[in-house]
Amino acid sequence: MSAQRDYVIMPIVMLSQDNSIQQTKLYRPFGTAGLLARPRLLDLLDAGRHGTLTLVVSPPGSGKSSLVSQWLDDRAIDAAWLQLDAGDSEPAKFIAYVVHALRTIAPDFGVETLLLLRSARLPPLDVVTTTLSNELHELGETSPCLLVLDDYHMVKNPAIDQVMAGLVTRPPQGFRLLIISRRTPAWPLGRLRIEKRLHEIGAADLRFTREETAAYLQLNAIALPDDGMVMNLQRQTEGWATGLQLAILALRQQANVAGLLGSRPMFVGGDNRYLLDYMVEEVLAHLPESTVQFMLASAVCDRFCAPLCQRLLGLGRDMVDDLLRYLLDANLFLIPLEEGSQGGADRRFAWYRYHHLMHQSLVSRLEESFEPQAIATLHRNAAAWLREQGYVDEALGHLLAIADWDTATDVLVSELGKLLDREDRQAIAHWLTLLPEAEIARRPGLLLLRGWDCFFSLDLPLLAATLRDLHALADDTQHDGEPALNLHLGRQHAVEIEGHIAFLQCAADYFAGRTEEAIRGARKALNLLTRPNTLVHGNVYVMLGSAMQMAGQSSEAEAMLRTQYQRQRPKPTQASARLLFGLTLVLTHVGDYTGAAEAASLMLREAHAADLPLLVGWSHAILGRVHYERNELDAALTHFNAVTDRRYVVNRGCAYEGFTGRMLVAAAQGDEAALSQAGDEWRQFEESLWGFPGPLYHSVQARAALLIGDTPAALRWARTFTAPPPAAPMIWLEASHITKVRCLLAAADDAERAVALDLTNACIAHVEQMHLKWLQPSLSGLRALLLARTGARAEAVALLATALHRSRGEGFVRSYADLGPAIVDLLRAIDDTALAEPIAQIVAAI
Known part of the structure; x- marks a missing residue:
């Protein structure tokens, strides 16, 4: 017998979904x-x-x-x-x-x-x-x-x-x-x-006792000539249950009982492998060849049912049923798998598996008696049937076992949309760990998986590199002029995948500040995507709306998203909730906090109803931002805590928003213990996934230090932060360059204040170019303070009054209050009764 090498089928489980769990693993054996x-x-x-x-x-x-x-x-x-x-x-x-x-x-x-x-x-x-x-x-x-x-x-x-x-x-x-x-x-x-x-x-x-051995023989209608034979069988097998069962099978198949139980040792030195090999050989040798071939072929599967065996061997249903019934009646180590109390999709079929020892022996004999190509054909047949019936993970296991990367890619691409709609990011990441890097690099479908993984984790540099590789493959053509996407994926997938690629490119362009390119990419994606009620389709609208807002088309973006939401049927779904997300972002970035709060509240209800944890997180993050801006600190903290309580579930950027919000609330309340706790939790979160805290963490630490009066700590960070103003839109609750201005404003050095003024002007230009009106109050306040420091007090007061008029009615308080006590003098210098109420709110918050 050759060295044992089991075929281990490694299902790629979509970890959170009932329909991708092998239900038969949850059944007790009959x-x-x-x-x-x-x-x-x-x-x-x-x-x-x-x-x-x-x-x-x-x-x-x-x-x-x-x-x-x-x-x-x-x-x-x-x-x-x-x-x-x-x-x-x-x-x-x-x-x-x-x-x-x-x-x-x-x-x-x-x-x-x-x-x-x-x-x-x-x-x-x-x-x-x-x-x-x-x-x-x-x-x-x-x-x-x-x-x-x-x-x-x-x-x-x-x-x-x-x-x-x-x-x-x-x-x-x-x-x-x-x-x-x-x-x-x-x-x-x-x-x-x-x-x-x-x-x-x-x-x-x-171990079976002698009495149990005798009772077992009697139960199975085996009559041995005398008690000595029973004792010999019990001694030879040492009461090993499988040994007894194999012995009974062998005894049924040959008349020479004494020869079987005579001098030949069946159990050597406590190792039952010799007995197993010997007994299995004895049993299989007396079975019809068709039965042995059936057992060997079906052993390629960890579990099987009659229709699957039909596909494996090309047999008719009656013959397969007869073979399975024979194996059961003969006690040939075939175990029926009991239906679980919850049932599930597996209730369509009666499933079986071999006892592990028999399965190992059959697999070993399969390798000895079948050519590798024949074994590969069995795996392909099994994969085809399993895929047709919806058992995608098991199908993939068979394909990976024979390194059939082309078919595996086709399966993965076919399932990608379902994974995305379920927000099952872990399955995508897991698949990528099982696929060889060389195969990923040469297949657009697998590169697409990587692109989505980068998008979900906001790994923008790797997303850009992946898109370059994707475009290189997509632009390639063969000698007959057939597009490479068609050749790699087939025409049925190619157009849809082009839509995915267009969306990911749109996202990369948006986060790089390439507004027009992002808009073109989003519209291209909409033309290519054929399934409207999906995460991808909804995400395209999120990006299109955000890019339009960034291009100064916020009214058009809002109207588009509201119209699409009203047309959406049914609700709530992934698509309808995504449209609300896009609407919420547009309203937030233009400073319409009343509208943003309404949309985010509706999104929260829909996200809960449709089981969309990513959007639940974003709903809380945006509501927390609105409440914080309005100085409703307890309500803000409730929402920010809801985000960080699920920091490992939500999007990485969303988790950052939650921690930023908690630290700002703690600083605004003067609660240094809560501030320290939030910072510690953020650091531990970063270290647990990425090894060390990112730059945003240090930026928020400096901003919070400034708010609680630790100016030296804030200045130490500001003097080491030298990154140029970003091309990416300032859409996060924390903007490091604006925080640097806040810190340098507290410096006594005129040169540093000059740097702060230049950086403020650069940030204002960025905000105006990208129409990020939500940042205008804080930047106007910072510029007013810098002007006042240079002696241009009248200009500073006028600038601040203009900013207050623009933001009036949306509850902007913290954008001004977080500038500190120095802003109070300028606020009180404003002689405008229309601004009396917002000024009073800001001063009270300080």
């Missing part, structure tokens, strides 16, 4: 005919019912899973079951499956944990684990639960061991765990043993 009731073992399992952890640990083929499943049936225990495999060693995937297993007994469990798993970048594992533990605690308060993890030895990641060790050493209320494994997990179990919270069942317990 009991099969000939399964012996063993009351002594059921009693052993009963003894652990009130502990925290039960370990059922023994070598393969000991009957562990069958025993636990039989116990749950016999005792009518409602438990969550998860069948683990070699692809479950990634923490995010493992935790997602744990959540979905628990959802079979508590359908609404794990909402917050799954939100974290949808993040563009997976949060630190301790953050996810804490959230999972808290949700388990909430579940246990009302409904104690038992989670069974079958084949835990397949998990080979110390990080997952750490997660599970934490759950059993500090168990949530009402949570119990049962582990089925070939090895004792590497967890700190000493304290659990001392506290009698650990119950262990081992190989010695699971």
Whole structure:
């Protein structure tokens, strides 16, 4: 027999979505005919019912899973079951499956944990684990639960061991765990043993006794000539369940019982592999060739059903049904997979899998007896059927197993729109880790995945580089003049993908300040995209509206977005909420805070209803900004906290808005403890994902320091910040160049104040060019203060009065109040009764 090399199908799970989880991994195995009731073992399992952890640990083929499943049936225990495999060693995937297993007994469990798993970048594992533990605690308060993890030895990641060790050493209320494994997990179990919270069942317990062996033979209608033969069989197999089952199969197939159970040793030195090989050879040798070929071909799949086997082998349904029935009736290690209580898409078919030992043996024989091309054909046939039925992750696993990158790319591109509509950023990022860099670089469809990953994480430099590569491939033509996109993707995808590329280019142009290019790109994308009610289509309108506003067409942008929203049917959807997002941004950037608050409130309701966590975050961020500007600090803090509470779920830029807002509120309230806490949380957030805080963090720290009177700290930052004024639009709550002006204004040095005046003028020119009216009050106030310092007091007062008139009615308070006490003297010098009320509000805020 050749060296074992399993085909490990690694499903690429869309971690947050029910329909992409392999539901059969959540089903307990059915009991099969000939399964012996063993009351002594059921009693052993009963003894652990009130502990925290039960370990059922023994070598393969000991009957562990069958025993636990039989116990749950016999005792009518409602438990969550998860069948683990070699692809479950990634923490995010493992935790997602744990959540979905628990959802079979508590359908609404794990909402917050799954939100974290949808993040563009997976949060630190301790953050996810804490959230999972808290949700388990909430579940246990009302409904104690038992989670069974079958084949835990397949998990080979110390990080997952750490997660599970934490759950059993500090168990949530009402949570119990049962582990089925070939090895004792590497967890700190000493304290659990001392506290009698650990119950262990081992190989010695699971071995068949002589009496159980005799009863098992009788149950399966095997009559041995004498008790000595029974004793010999029990001794040869050492009570190994699979050995007994294989022996029974072999005994049914040959009359020479003495030859089978005679002098030939079946079990050598505690290693059951010799017995397994020998017995499987004996069993398969007496099966019809058509049955053996069926078993070998179906072993290419971790699980299978009759229609899938039809596609694999080109057989008729009746023949496949007969073969499956024969394998079941003959107890040939075929395990029916039970339908879970929640059902799901898998209820369309009756699913099966082979016992792990039989599966390993069949895969080894498949490699020996089939040519590589024939095995690849089996994988392709399996992938084609699975894809047609909607089991996309399993289809991809088969394609990646044979390095069929072209078909895998076609599958990924076909599924991209669905992923985007679900805001499942983690799946996109995960796919990219599984694909070779060389294959990504030469395929537009895979580069597109990278482009979206860059967009979600706001990695603008990598987005620009990816777009250059995409354009180079898209512009390429073959000798027959066929566009490369058609050749790589097929005409059915090429036009849609061109629309995606046009959108991503539009986004890159917008964030680079290339207004006209962004508008052209957005309109091109709208002409190319064929599906209107999607995230991509909605995002195009967001970018088009923002770019039009930046070009001075804010009224037209607002009208366009309102019209599109009114036409949208049905509501709420991803598309309708995105249109509200675009409208909210336009209104915010032109300083229409009343309209922005109305649109953001509606967006918040729609985003909650449509389960759109990214837009929930942006709704809170914009509402927090409006309340902060109006000096409604408690309300602002509530919204900013809502953002940072889900910092790992929302967009990176949105998280920055939340932290910025919290720090500004704390500084405005003079709460240095809250200011320090917000800053610490921001730094830890940055370090957990990117290794070190970004420049915006330091900028906000300086601005907050200035607000609480720590001028030296603010000036130290300002003197080291030398970046030129950006081309990108100043759309964030924090603008570092404006903060530098604030800091230098406090300097005693005339030269630094001159630098501040020049920078202020540059920022004003930028704001006017891009029509960012929301920044005009603070910049006008800064320029007024600088003019007053140079002796141009009358000009300063006039400038400030003009700014107040422009912003009157929208509640602009903090833009002026955050300039500090120095602005009060200029405000009081304004002789205009129409401005008395806003001036009084600003002075009160200071």
